[in-house]
Amino acid sequence: MNNLGRKIRELREKQNLLLRQVAARLEVDTALISKIERGERNASKQQVIDIANFLKANEEELLTLWLADKIKSVIVEEPAIAYQAMKIANKNLKNEERH
Amino acid sequence: MNNLGRKIRELREKQNLLLRQVAARLEVDTALISKIERGERNASKQQVIDIANFLKANEEELLTLWLADKIKSVIVEEPAIAYQAMKIANKNLKNEERH
């Protein structure tokens, strides 16, 4: 399970909602929501936004988890150099802020 | 231009090598190397390794730049939440070290 999936499942269960109900709202198959919660499939950005609305969650928070999962899926293949690469990417980010 | 492309071009020019020569060694079209240097195309991991060998560069260093570019391409679409997402991804990384 990934960051986003865990959070979505937690929110959904707290509100006693069924996968089926979330799926209906997003107009997708139940299986897809199941896969998103278990981290087997990635949600699209729009899906994350829709889920946030439906589950009354903070949209930015969910999008942040979603992005974190995307970063994770990139670095997971290269754990030995991941940290250093993140440092560089972070520096890039800051440099671009200044332009 | 991205981190890897800039470094490759720098190394290649310092050694007075042509795109054509690098391309020959990697057995790809010259245009592809040009695109990799300019960040228009991503190199595969194997290509990075081959380039490092040919240019007598540190393989891990180039792979780190390559990974940084991949991270960057993920976060660039969401600059507002990128920093926070990186923090989470980094925490994930550390947690997995401990298991």
Place this chain on the structure above:
DNA sequence: TTATATTTGACAATATTTGACAAGCCAAAT
């Protein structure tokens, strides 16, 4: 100009991702 190096855009071939569907699993209810 001429020759050589690099860049560009379009393209086909491949690979990956997407979401639906159907079948399966499991626990609880009947």
Place this chain on the structure above:
DNA sequence: ATTTGGCTTGTCAAATATTGTCAAATATAA
């Protein structure tokens, strides 16, 4: 013991993305 309800799993075709090449365009240098 069977049915029901919720969730999971595997597979598929369609859509989308990525790959490397080719030929043409553009630079760079002599």
